Amino acid sequence: MSAVQKNKSSFRNSFKFMRRASGSNDHCCVPQCSASSRYNSELIFHKFPKDSTLRAQWVHEIRRSAFTVTPHTKVCSRHFESHQIMKTDTNRRVLVSGSVPSLFEWNNYSTVQTRPGVWERCTRSTSPLPPEPVPTDENLPEELEQPVTVPMVVEHDYGASPTLCxxxxxxxxxxxxxxxxREQLQSCHLQSFGLQRFSSSPExxxxxxxxxxxxxxxxxxxLIEAATTKMVRVTRARKNYVASTITESPLTRPTKxxxxDELxxxxxxxxTGCTQRELGHRFNIHRTTVSRIIVTWxxxxxxxxGSICIWxxxxxxxxxLPQAFDGNYSDTNIIxxxxxLRCQxxxxxxxQSEVFSTYxxxxxFKAMVGMSP
Incomplete structure (x- = not known):
């Protein structure tokens, strides 16, 4: 290895990017915003307000579905206007009471100030061009018809203006x-493949x-309904095979x-011996979910x-004991x-060697059946 290569390798091993000494680890929760406080000391990250009405306005403006606000959820200062941020006596930047973020990527807001291009910076002659004659109905040729005016529906930014067109x-x-x-969805719910659909048909x-x-x-x-709340469900994770003592509720139920209906x-x-794919289509669930329900039950x-004594x-x-068992078979307890049963x-x-039957x-699957006389 040459001396130049040794110097390069030593420089790479010795030099490392260091974090800011007083930097926090805050991130902006707004979509399409990658601002972080780790390497940006100019931005200020603001927590969501405690007022429920004002917090709902923040969540509405951010446009995130199924979004849960936590004490660590913050919004950076680039999404607020300049008059919404003020400085305190201790030179600390805080939000004005009642401020709501309104500057986002989807309403064409950009914090980067681009430099004007060469075409804008160059001086050009200001001599106006001769105006073109405006065509009228009389000047139009007979073979050309006037175009039909079609109204255009312009895309509207519903978050920027309260006026709707x-x-x-x-x-x-x-x-x-x-x-x-809605009528189609209701009919699909009424025709869903479930136990209630066949409750009136004994056949x-x-x-x-x-x-x-x-x-x-x-x-x-x-008889078994009370025990279903403590059911051990089979999932992809091995750790979930352990028995759980958490009572099952509609919120914690793994399937819909x-x-x-699972029974x-x-x-x-x-x-019926239906395939798992067919059952998935009937019950409107995934085939993997059908497999887990079958193994779980x-x-x-x-x-x-198996814990019930049936003897x-x-x-x-x-x-x-019937009379036919009197005599030599009077001490019979079980037959x-x-x-x-044929299996896959x-x-x-x-x-294969264990379950194959020469008969x-x-x-x-081999089974032994016992019946009392």
Whole structure:
């Protein structure tokens, strides 16, 4: 390595950009504004006012949707006019009471003072050109027709002036279109794929849920409804797999479906075998959300129903034992049988070897069923 290269490398290693000693870390919350107090000591960053009415005016002028104001949310001084900023006795710059920011990028405000170009700085002759003759209706040729005057709707900056210019015909057309869209939206809500849509049809309830009727389904829901508030939901983050003790509310619910509609989705998936994409289109949610709901409810019902003791006591079995079991089978407590349910072939070769059935010649889930005599 030469001496020049050594000097360059040592200079790069020794020189670093330093922050201002007294600089804060404030940023402007206005869109399209990248002002920061870290490297700009001339700007002043003002907090939002405590008055709710004045704060609402600030938020309206800034034009940010779903915006939450915090104690660290600030607006830089470049968005205020000069007469709105005054100096105190201690030479501190503060806002005048009732000031509202009004200088933004979208109303063609720029803090950069550009230098006039060469064409503006050069002197030119001021001799006027001869005026062109103004054409009249008599001077126009017969084959040329007069152009039809079409009114133009100029774009209006609604934040700069309180005066609005509204075209009545366009306004009435937009109102009619809005009413039509509202009726269409209401009809879509009425035709949404949910449990309430099929509550009056026992055939549909049996098809989609395998419950005998809507009354049986609601009886089952009344038993598990209290436990759904402590449900452990499956999410993308591994840390969220841990049980949470936070009570679920409409504000903290991860999906827009109600818990009973999530149960209806899970039962429909088991009963009809619909794909997750099809269920996503029916319930108007994403396919990934459908997958998480299915896994969540499978784990929830397995844990909840698996903790219930369903075995009859030996005394109850002997008291209700049929006469066909008298004699050699009088001590029978349970009758066992096995069954297989066909399942999807897993991608793992190890899992394929565990779930493959030579009897069915396909991958199946093996289950042992017990029934009291």
């Amino acid at each position: 509204v075209n009545r015909e366009v306004y009435e057309d937009m109102v009619r279109e809005l009413e039509a869209l 549909d309830i049996r098809y989609y849920t395998r419950f005998p009727s809507y009354r049986h389904l609601m009886a089952f829901w009344d 479906l109600l818990p009973i 209806f989705l899970f039962l429909t998936y088991l009963s 499978a784990n929830f019902l397995y844990s909840l129903l 009859m006591s030996p005394t109850a079995v002997k008291a209700n 066992l049988d096995c069954t297989e 072939t897993p991608s793992s070769l190890l899992l 069915k010649s396909h991958c199946t």
